[in-house]
Amino acid sequence: MPETYRPEVIEHLVRPRNVGEITDASGVGESGDAACGDIARFSVAIQDNELADVRYKVYGCAACIAAGSALSELVRGRGLLDAARISKEDLRNALGGSLPAGKEHALTLVLDALHKAFEDYWNRAAGDMLIEGYGGNGKSGGKSVVAAMSGGVDSAVTALLLKESGYDVATVTFRLHDGEKGSRSCCSPDTVLFARDTAHRMGLPHFTLNLKDLFQKRVMRDFVGSYEKGRTPNPCVACNAHVKFHAAAFLADGLGFHHVATGHYARVGRGPSLARPKDAAKDQTYVLWPIPQELLARTVFPLGDYEKPEVRRIAEDRGMAVAYTPESQDICFIPDGNYRKFVRKEVAAEPGEVVDAAGKVLGRHGGVVDFTIGQRRGIGVSAPTPLYVTEVRPQSKQIVVGRKRDLAVREVRVRDLNVFLDPEEASSVQVRYNGSPVPCEVEETEDGDWIARLAEPVMGVAPGQSAVFYSPDGERVVAGGVVARNDS
């Protein structure tokens, strides 16, 4: 054996603590796979947020066996929050110091198995609650907050700022889909592992919630379905409407915490309502509008008072590894940014006609899912002036094209509204992700939709996109909703 172990490791190897499995466990987690050589499994019995019992099993090297034993000893009988705070460093210390070269993975492996047992516990506790739409109770807790951590710099600094302003902080990372980088291999960097490590380095407890089903039903299916229906979806909006804040509130209620927080750039204003952040360039109010009011009332956005460069500097000053993570740009479940390819994998798109406004057939296309309003590329029809998609008609499989000025819209119908303030206050509306608000007047229809009459024409308003109404000073969100089809 080229490496030597400390006596603490050998002691745990020969007299391992808490070996076994709990038959009626609250949660079970497993990490590693036989191809890598090592497997760890933890089962936990949780009562009143305390780890009444912990049992573990390991197949693997001596380091893995000892690390599992030491970890079980560290967490058994502890409060769930304290257990979720145990870091690799804590575990290393319990084993008498650093492990031989190449054996440090044992610490990650057993911690991951324990955390997967916690994840399983929350999953069982949630049951169908999240899928059905969890409203939260928010009854408990004082200055306590569940902060969502994606593994990026914004959410890490969010957790840090909350901790430093005196909150009890628990962090959470959501498993949303299988597309995370490296998630197929136990040995490569993984978003969840990175986020956990970041939280632990700040001394914060970390949990993982598996929201794959919820995300699939409420975000990905809707994303694909929208293209099928000729609409242009915004998956971040759908996620904020149904997933992130609800799940964070669920965890907060489970832990007896009051607040939830994310690393979004926005503020919570009177009402409560959404308000614009200090950093206008990073403003995310356009995608946050669907947060239900009862959740917004519990929400904290610490970054609303900071500019992005300040946030990065805070992370750098503390020596946080996340300071250097790249800015995320694309839709998280389509890392290569190729939306069409993703949608086409899910649906069989049928070819159809390209027509002009008068109904004259100009050519053929491969499927309506390939088109969105305002699109210029890929139409495949040559014309003296550039052609744009002005309408997508999924029923007749037609794409309507026209000149740029045909895209101009002066009236937008908005439905599925989430109203924060008195509709009277709505004085401008933003209808595109990369657009800016346009002055408008609002008329409420009998069926609860809003008709926004725009003071100036806007190009390429696509059904399915968000319409967000702002107050006269432009600082607060009055309401948000979804752009409806003109003819509906």
Next chain:
Amino acid sequence: MTDHRVYLDHAATTPLDERVLEAMLRHLRGGRGNPSSLHASGAGAREAIEAAREPVAELLGAAPGEIVFTSGGTEADNLALFGLARVAESSGEHHIVVSSVEHAAVRESARRLQESGWQVDRVAVDADGAVDPDDLAAALRPDTALVAVMWANNEVGTVQPVRELAEMCAERRIPFHVDAVQAAGRVHIDMARTPVSTLAISGHKFYGPQGTGALYVRDGVTLDPILLGGGQEHGLRSGTENVAGIVGLGAAARLSDGALKERARHETMLRDRVISGATALPGVSLNGHPEKRLSNSVHLSVDGVEAEGLVLFLDALGFEVGSGSACASASAGHKASPVLLAMGQDEREAFSAVRITVGKDNTEEEIEAFLLAFSAAITQLRELSPISAT
């Protein structure tokens, strides 16, 4: 954790025989000359070396002039492969055949030759780790410059049909190298009856000192040196000789040669007790050939247990055995034994192997105590294992 330690890893190294140590100490205290010097001290050192060459030659059934002292088995293997290849290169040959279960010293030398343009074929082994002579025959080509097959495998202990393979190569006039590091001092080796070209041995595998070894080079076989300098050892191994080490190697060879049969009988009895006792436990199986194996070697696969933990567990109980897969921990994790993979085992099986190699000084009581500890260790480790099949 216990005072009395039981050493069962003789394939890794053997304890230095007291009588060998005495011989070395006598030389270290008295000797001061360089064997290349002309004066009396030099002549004394030279005499000591030549006196050691004889028993080494005798152990192999060779002539003293056919023995080249080296720093050990690895150097002997390197000298044979690179030395023979370099000579063959000048005659336009560029093909090498090795078995797929060679020790790293041969395996890595062959890989280096391949990187520098040689074509290398690796002959498969059967599930017991043995080379089929027909497979070797099929791999040979008119331009084959060199064949290397080990006498006995260092991991699983399987003994190869060396004589048959050697005769096949001799008929075709293809140089044949044998790594006999595990076999020498344990198996009857007679160069007069087995027509190999070169053969590597190592002193510390038969109770001699570490850092000593030799390459047998049959009279008439030419090879180029890899160490250049003062031209010691017939020009094949330059560098002032490790005189005390060579004296120790000679003493160990003499002692082994005289006790070969008695040691083999004693080791075989202990080995068979380990095999019967261990394989009676559920989920424990023997690797390597059931009969054609080294007298001292037991190689076991233990279902549901990883070798490293088992070896350290037994160590804590006072029993020292080898990790069958020589768990080479790299940053990316560990590597399974290429020998077991070549024998058709999967990665998990290859991680679950331990090697128990007995020696002349082990006793039956030690073996019984080991079997009890082994049973206790695997029971406890299996209770720990989430994947245990048994």
